[in-house]
Amino acid sequence: MPRIIQFSEIGGPEVLQFVEIDTPVPNDDEVLIRVKALGLNRAESMYRRNNYIIEAVLPGLLGTEAAGIVEAVGKNVTHVKVGDRVNTVPAFSMGDFAIYGEVIAMPGYTVIKQPDGLSFEEAASLWVMFLTPYGALIEDAKIQPGEPVLISAASSSTGIAAIQLANLAGAIPIALTRTSAKRQRLLDAGAKHVIPFAEVDLVEEVKRITDGKGVRVTFDPVGGELLPKLMQVMPWQGILYIYGALEGDTTIIPVLTQIGQMVTIKGWMPADIVYNRDRLQVAVDYITAALSEGKLSPVIDRIFPFDEMVEAHRYLESAQQFGKIVVKVD
Structure with a gap:
């Protein structure tokens, strides 16, 4: 049986x-x-x-x-x-x-x-790994060539997929990780920059990397104490996609920062795509084609x-x- x-x-x-x-x-x-x-x-x-x-x-x-x-x-x-x-x-x-x-x-x-x-x-x-960041970064945010994208918990499967998808779109993936222990592996996985946010000043590092312009799109499953720092490096009308709660169900949102910069905090999960057959097929075709061309890899x-x-x-x-x-x- x-x-x-x-x-x-x-x-x-x-x-x-x-x-x-x-x-x-x-x-x-x-x-x-x-x-x-x-x-x-x-x-x-x-x-x-x-x-x-x-x-x-x-x-x-x-x-x-x-x-x-x-x-x-x-x-x-x-x-x-x-x-x-x-x-x-x-x-x-x-x-x-x-x-x-x-x-x-x-x-x-x-x-x-x-x-x-x-x-x-x-x-x-494959599918949770790639559909989650695909929906946020490719379909919704429409990240552009040369645009920096901030990716936290970057050594997770979904974080690595986000790095690959950002590269596929010609964007610049900036990987966030707690310590520098996984730095080289993240660079090898395609990250253009790696920030060990428990060891350095996250805000200053992002400003340095982006010449003070900040990051329009952030992809985060952590929340908690990290989220307010992420908001600080976002420019006018940036979008912060939060798709997990690795630091628990509660976080602090700096309201004046959100108002002043008109930051959108958007909850995200692949269900937004998969319950629509047409959108799912477009996503599957996109990911499958990139896999066959060697541009994405689990x-x-x-x-x-x-x-x-x-x-x-x-x-x-x-x-x-x-x-x-x-x-x-x-």
Whole structure:
């Protein structure tokens, strides 16, 4: 019998449980997928601890990104067929489906064909990583060639993807990281500048790099005490996209700075794109084309076996990773 992973109480990684289930039978609009790899995201850890944007419902189901092979399709599904390599995209709420599973039945609208030339592990790392910054930087902010873009938590998978997308657009990615320990790796990943904000004066460094002009677009999952500093380096009518809460749910907004500079603080998540089929297709085509041309590339930090999901979640919460954490499902 196939297994899924769920949790029956709120808590740390140790609350994750393996549960045997009957093989799902897809309905007319669903796709049955034999899962080969899973991409882990910080949102899954937050949901398990009931610190996410929606309240955890017990028993809790987890997961967003899966890559695998189609085993069956409902009669209304025409865009994929049995034997296809496919991926899930995050067009659903956390907890709706047991993505952490060996066999999963998913609505057809959440399933796309896997880009050619990628392993299952690479494909499982793709879509949250790239769709999140794509929507903010490429589609919404429309970053321009030569324009500096400030990217915090830059060594995360989404931060690295933002660096790559900024380079693809001809912009200048400025990577923020807490210390200089990952500086060279960020430069190697494509950052044009790296600022270890716990070691230097962030505001002065940004002013130096930009000749005092500041940064119109900032992409941040940290918030907390960092956010007011980010606002200080933004010019007239800058946009600060906040897509996470690594320093907790509360931050301080300097209101006079926001008013005086007319800064827009915009909450962001890939759901803004994926629930619109036309916009999702444009995004997928853009990312897939760039992957095939070698202009974008998933960066994987570590691969865990499915049986070590607890350890994978512990590592996820350690903040040691550089890139994506992936789980291989045999």
